[in-house]
Amino acid sequence: GQQLNQSPQSMFIQEGEDVSMNCTSSSIFNTWLWYKQDPGEGPVLLIALYKAGELTSNGRLTAQFGITRKDSFLNISASIPSDVGIYFCAGPNSGGSNYKLTFGKGTLLTVNP
Amino acid sequence: NAGVMQNPRHLVRRRGQEARLRCSPMKGHSHVYWYRQLPEEGLKFMVYLQKENIIDESGMPKERFSAEFPKEGPSILRIQQVVRGDSAAYFCASSTIGTDTQYFGPGTRLTVL
Numbered sequence: 001g002q003q004l005n006q007s008p009q010s011m012f013i014q015e016g017e018d019v020s021m022n023c024t025s026s027s028i029f030n031t032w033l034w035y036k037q038d039p040g041e042g043p044v045l046l047i048a049l050y051k052a053g054e055l056t057s058n059g060r061l062t063a064q065f066g067i068t069r070k071d072s073f074l075n076i077s078a079s080i081p082s083d084v085g086i087y088f089c090a091g092p093n094s095g096g097s098n099y100k101l102t103f104g105k106g107t108l109l110t111v112n113p
Numbered sequence: 114n115a116g117v118m119q120n121p122r123h124l125v126r127r128r129g130q131e132a133r134l135r136c137s138p139m140k141g142h143s144h145v146y147w148y149r150q151l152p153e154e155g156l157k158f159m160v161y162l163q164k165e166n167i168i169d170e171s172g173m174p175k176e177r178f179s180a181e182f183p184k185e186g187p188s189i190l191r192i193q194q195v196v197r198g199d200s201a202a203y204f205c206a207s208s209t210i211g212t213d214t215q216y217f218g219p220g221t222r223l224t225v226l
Binding site (some may be wrong): 004031033035040041042043044045048088090091092097098099100101102103104105106 | 119146154155156161169171204208214219220
């Protein structure tokens with residue numbers, strides 16, 4: 001089946017620093033989704049990307065849909081302590097079942113105040 | 114708060130018992146999805162339901178697991194004769210149509226002793 005590889009697995013940064021994480025796949029995705037999961041909670045949708053090359057921002061977050069359709073990245077600028085959590089990339093399976101999301105294993109972000 | 118509701122948030126069962134997990138979708142949503150998350154893993158699709166219909170259960174184990182979404186009331190994920198390997202977080206998501214834009218609930222953490 002389709003797989004999403006996220007890197008890095010974890011990051012430890014100081015408050016105020018910028019963060020970049022990415023997601024790659026061996027197969028093409030037509031949609032890229034970025035979620036954040038806080039401890040003990042469900043994933044919350046941050047950004048959805050629907051077009052190759054698309055660059056979308058949501059506050060301090062910016063995400064891009066790679067031209068090859070096989071990768072995406074998420075940047076967080078001027079990090080703050082509440083950015084702590086696990087960031088997942090996800091995308092719907094190909095072949096018509098666009099509701100069946102595949103998730104990466106996540107990037108764990110720790111922000112030191 | 115009209116978000117996706119799940120209960121219980123935590124559930125402890127002994128091996129061989131039954132587990133029932135409930136999900137109430139967001140208001141106006143008639144499509145429900147269940148995902149399972151093992152420790153330090155991403156979410157894995159289990160089943161997609163509409164009211165009174167199972168649309169896709171390709172991610173559900175063939176035995177002991179079942180799901181329903183009745184005309185009235187919440188969606189139920191039922192696990193019979195639980196085993197230790199069933200310990201995981203189970204998330205429900207909902208949407209207005211069968212789509213990748215899914216909104217997740219806070220999850221039910223199942224622990225099997």
